[in-house]
Amino acid sequence: MSHILRIENLHVSVNDKPILRGVNLVIKFGETHALMGPNGSGKSTLGLAIAGHPNYQITEGSIWLDDVNLTELEADERSRAGIFMAFQRPVAIPGVKMADFLRHAATNVRRPDRKEGEDLIAMREFRKELKGKMEQLKMDPEFARRYVNDGFSGGEMKRAEILTMAMLSPKFSILDETDSGLDADAVRLASASIAEIGRDKMGLLIITHHDKLLEHNPPQFTHVMLGGRIVETGGAELARQLHDHGYDRIRKAYPDAEAANQQMLAKEEPLAV
Amino acid sequence: MSTDTSTNETIGEINKYDFRTESKAVFKARKGLDAQIVEQISEMKNEPAWMREFRLKSLEIFHSKPMPKWGGSIDVDFQDIFYYLKPTDKQGRTWEDVPQEIKDTFDKLGIPEAEKKFLAGVKAQFESEVVYGSLKEDLVQQGVIFTDTDTAVREHPDLLREYFGTIIPPNDNKFAALNSAVWSGGSFIYVPKGVKIDFPLQAYFRINAENMGQFERTLIIVDEGASIHYVEGCTAPMYSSESLHSAVVEIICKRGSRCRYTTIQNWANNIYNLVTKRAVAYADATMEWVDGNLGSKLTMKYPAVYMLEPGARGEILSIAFASAGQHQDAGAKLVHAAPHTTGQIISKSISKNGGRASYRGLVRVEKDARKSKSNVVCDALILDSKSQSDTYPYIEILDQDVSIGHEASVSRIGEEQLFYLMSRGLSEAEASTMIVNGFIEPLVKELPMEYAVEMNRLIQLQMEGSVG
Numbered sequence: 077m078s079h080i081l082r083i084e085n086l087h088v089s090v091n092d093k094p095i096l097r098g099v100n101l102v103i104k105f106g107e108t109h110a111l112m113g114p115n116g117s118g119k120s121t122l123g124l125a126i127a128g129h130p131n132y133q134i135t136e137g138s139i140w141l142d143d144v145n146l147t148e149l150e151a152d153e154r155s156r157a158g159i160f161m162a163f164q165r166p167v168a169i170p171g172v173k174m175a176d177f178l179r180h181a182a183t184n185v186r187r188p189d190r191k192e193g194e195d196l197i198a199m200r201e202f203r204k205e206l207k208g209k210m211e212q213l214k215m216d217p218e219f220a221r222r223y224v225n226d227g228f229s230g231g232e233m234k235r236a237e238i239l240t241m242a243m244l245s246p247k248f249s250i251l252d253e254t255d256s257g258l259d260a261d262a263v264r265l266a267s268a269s270i271a272e273i274g275r276d277k278m279g280l281l282i283i284t285h286h287d288k289l290l291e292h293n294p295p296q297f298t299h300v301m302l303g304g305r306i307v308e309t310g311g312a313e314l315a316r317q318l319h320d321h322g323y324d325r326i327r328k329a330y331p332d333a334e335a336a337n338q339q340m341l342a343k344e345e346p347l348a349v
Numbered sequence: 350m351s352t353d354t355s356t357n358e359t360i361g362e363i364n365k366y367d368f369r370t371e372s373k374a375v376f377k378a379r380k381g382l383d384a385q386i387v388e389q390i391s392e393m394k395n396e397p398a399w400m401r402e403f404r405l406k407s408l409e410i411f412h413s414k415p416m417p418k419w420g421g422s423i424d425v426d427f428q429d430i431f432y433y434l435k436p437t438d439k440q441g442r443t444w445e446d447v448p449q450e451i452k453d454t455f456d457k458l459g460i461p462e463a464e465k466k467f468l469a470g471v472k473a474q475f476e477s478e479v480v481y482g483s484l485k486e487d488l489v490q491q492g493v494i495f496t497d498t499d500t501a502v503r504e505h506p507d508l509l510r511e512y513f514g515t516i517i518p519p520n521d522n523k524f525a526a527l528n529s530a531v532w533s534g535g536s537f538i539y540v541p542k543g544v545k546i547d548f549p550l551q552a553y554f555r556i557n558a559e560n561m562g563q564f565e566r567t568l569i570i571v572d573e574g575a576s577i578h579y580v581e582g583c584t585a586p587m588y589s590s591e592s593l594h595s596a597v598v599e600i601i602c603k604r605g606s607r608c609r610y611t612t613i614q615n616w617a618n619n620i621y622n623l624v625t626k627r628a629v630a631y632a633d634a635t636m637e638w639v640d641g642n643l644g645s646k647l648t649m650k651y652p653a654v655y656m657l658e659p660g661a662r663g664e665i666l667s668i669a670f671a672s673a674g675q676h677q678d679a680g681a682k683l684v685h686a687a688p689h690t691t692g693q694i695i696s697k698s699i700s701k702n703g704g705r706a707s708y709r710g711l712v713r714v715e716k717d718a719r720k721s722k723s724n725v726v727c728d729a730l731i732l733d734s735k736s737q738s739d740t741y742p743y744i745e746i747l748d749q750d751v752s753i754g755h756e757a758s759v760s761r762i763g764e765e766q767l768f769y770l771m772s773r774g775l776s777e778a779e780a781s782t783m784i785v786n787g788f789i790e791p792l793v794k795e796l797p798m799e800y801a802v803e804m805n806r807l808i809q810l811q812m813e814g815s816v817g
């Protein structure tokens with residue numbers, strides 16, 4: 077399989093506030109890319125813009141999956157086209173069981189032309205598959221009957237996202253801090269699971285502040301984001317260097333981007349409580 | 350409302366669709382409401398004098414009471430209604446005569462064939478007659494009475510008279526008075542001491558065209574230590590020739606008994622659905638109402654439990670779905686009239702497309718009902734900015750030593766929830782439906798399996814806007 081995700085000169089605003097200012101990035105199917113950068117530099121924003129969150133307005137540039145212009149598609153169509161994002165903060169859907177949710181999701185993604193109301197994947201077949209995937213991820217079968225992200229611990233939420241990725245087998249996955257909020261054992265398990273499910277089987281864009289996930293999934297490319305731009309790209313050693321020494325060097329080397337980053341943080345509205 | 354008098358031969362519920370039947374001339378009272386009509390109804394039914402008196406007295410009460418000033422606005426011309434249509438006889442219509450439109454709706458809902466035919470008023474070759482036959486025999490052996498209320502007046506006069514109108518007397522409210530004057534049909538159930546019926550007893554098994562009438566009257570007596578789960582109504586849209594449906598349901602739960610009464614109703618959009626439902630629960634008895642309301646122009650319905658002796662429990666679960674042109678004013682009423690009684694109300698409402706869903710509930714704790722506990726949870730989900738939800742919780746506490754909880758929440762379908770589901774491949778419509786189904790899940794899981802499935806499908810149809 078050869079697929080390419082191509083992001084060209086992407087500018088994104090939220091509530092008319094510019095966040096991304098010209099991001100260029102090419103990911104090939106089977107590659108692993110790390111996306112690093114200080115808080116508030118725009119990493120999640122890039123992921124959400126690719127996934128099609130309606131509040132993230134693309135003001136310039138484009139996102140291509142092979143020859144499909146994703147910016148013209150709604151979030152569900154992008155998902156059916158093969159894009160997946162494991163969210164930094166997954167949303168709870170009370171009353172909806174994981175199994176029902178996953179059955180709908182998997183049916184739609186596997187049959188992109190399915191009309192609403194048409195049959196879902198056969199129950200027996202689906203259950204078997206789900207059970208298998210949950211065993212692989214060392215998840216309690218009871219989990220399938222819980223309501224989507226409702227009352228999940230931080231660790232459970234992240235594992236549920238990995239399970240979803242496993243069920244949907246996307247062409248490209250953006251993993252947004254899928255290792256945060258996990259204890260040491262859980263990080264190891266999550267990292268190994270991602271390697272098993274995703275590595276070489278899709279294109280991976282891994283957003284992380286830690287090194288464990290990248291140890292299990294050594295990236296061919298590491299990108300550093302600052303002030304809404306990718307300011308540097310290197311190999312696996314860049315990720316290690318940033319992890320060990322922080323972003324001081326980057327901030328100094330790219331004063332314009334650093335200024336933009338500071339400006340974004342400063343302009344943040346105070347949170348309403 | 351339909352005022353077309355050329356559809357004489359049709360059965361009340363469905364003549365909106367102008368079914369042609371080949372019935373012989375059957376009795377039909379003229380339009381309007383007066384003593385003569387009421388007497389005629391009573392005469393047609395060959396009723397004893399006491400019932401005729403009861404009806405006539407109720408009519409007076411009806412006339413003397415003003416229209417309720419709260420709830421929704423009711424615009425009904427009481428003189429422009431047929432109060433009694435005797436159902437056609439055996440050779441009535443067949444399944445082939447049922448309009449395709451109705452059959453299609455039934456198919457969409459996936460309603461069992463037997464129920465479909467019943468709903469369409471097709472009496473011939475009703476398949477579940479056989480099912481019901483053997484079921485009935487079993488019940489009869491245990492002394493259970495399960496019949497329609499008209500028959501009960503004739504066949505079980507003493508038992509019926511002892512309780513009829515005692516829980517909801519005619520002067521309770523204007524519409525209870527109206528029902529008392531012109532009632533017809535409904536279920537009469539008696540479960541003897543200690544008899545536990547372990548399957549849900551479904552109204553549609555009882556093949557009687559009067560069952561789904563405009564003014565049905567149901568009376569259920571659950572004797573000491575007995576238990577029953579009664580399921581009434583159905584999820585198919587109910588078509589009515591008249592714009593007014595006004596039922597009365599009275600339930601008596603004696604010491605240590607248990608009764609659950611499940612209703613799911615989906616009315617056509619022209620209907621005023623004004624129903625009085627009340628149960629009394631004696632020592633250690635449990636009464637549960639599970640009440641789902643969809644469709645109608647206005648529904649006003651507040652199932653009540655009066656807990657009269659220590660240890661009594663009352664639980665009310667209610668779901669309301671209001672769409673364009675609909676007002677659901679639904680709720681619940683719990684009266685703690687004895688110490689150590691426990692009550693719970695869970696209400697979920699959904700409004701969409703300009704619909705309005707109101708929760709109206711009362712919890713009253715009488716003086717000396719010490720150590721009583723009551724909990725109310727009402728959640729509203731509003732699907733768009735055109736729609737409305739309001740809550741009117743009333744709490745009256747006359748004793749200090751009690752514990753009462755109340756939680757209310759109103760939410761809109763969250764953008765974040767929609768995006769989350771859509772990012773997993775669900776279309777926007779599918780995602781909204783899933784969120785709504787999740788919202789009512791705590792109630793739906795209390796329904797018998799087949800009703801739960803129908804309820805979910807019905808919500809889906811409501812979400813698509815293809816029903817009602």
Ligand SMILES: Nc1ncnc2c1ncn2[C@@H]1O[C@H](COP(=O)(O)OP(=O)(O)OP(=O)(O)O)[C@@H](O)[C@H]1O
Nearest residue numbers: 090095114115116117118119120121122340341344
């Ligand atoms: N929905 C939103 N509403 C308002 N501001 C937003 C929104 N999303 C992002 N931003 C702003 O955009 C900037 C970039 O945020 P983003 O979440 O993309 O950063 P990040 O690199 O993922 O940071 P972190 O490492 O803390 O997760 C921040 O200033 C943030 O406040």
Ligand SMILES: [Mg+2]
Nearest residue numbers: 119120121164
């Ligand atoms: Mg982030």
